[in-house]
Amino acid sequence: MRRFTRLTNAFSKKVENHAWSMALFTTYYNFVRIHQTLRMSPAMAAGVTDRLWEIGDIVALVEAMDVQAGKRGPYRKHDAEISN
Numbered sequence: 318m319r320r321f322t323r324l325t326n327a328f329s330k331k332v333e334n335h336a337w338s339m340a341l342f343t344t345y346y347n348f349v350r351i352h353q354t355l356r357m358s359p360a361m362a363a364g365v366t367d368r369l370w371e372i373g374d375i376v377a378l379v380e381a382m383d384v385q386a387g388k389r390g391p392y393r394k395h396d397a398e399i400s401n
Contacts, residue, residue: 344375 347360348370360366 341375349375
């Protein structure tokens with residue numbers, strides 16, 4: 318819940334960054350973390366996957382998405398685009 322608190326290192330100023338961090342947390346919670354009462358991940362209990370994922374699997378997913386998306390654009394818009 319610290320992700321929602323302002324003035325901390327985990328606070329997202331941009332909605333897009335916040336959405337990405339929540340997606341990473343949800344993926345970790347459902348696929349990597351072993352639930353205390355289930356004794357397996359929630360994804361395994363639901364039959365979505367048959368194995369416990371590792372952090373490397375999530376990293377591979379993110380890298381595959383980057384390759385599909387192509388080259389990233391500039392961080393700032395060019396002056397010509399801003400004036401329009």
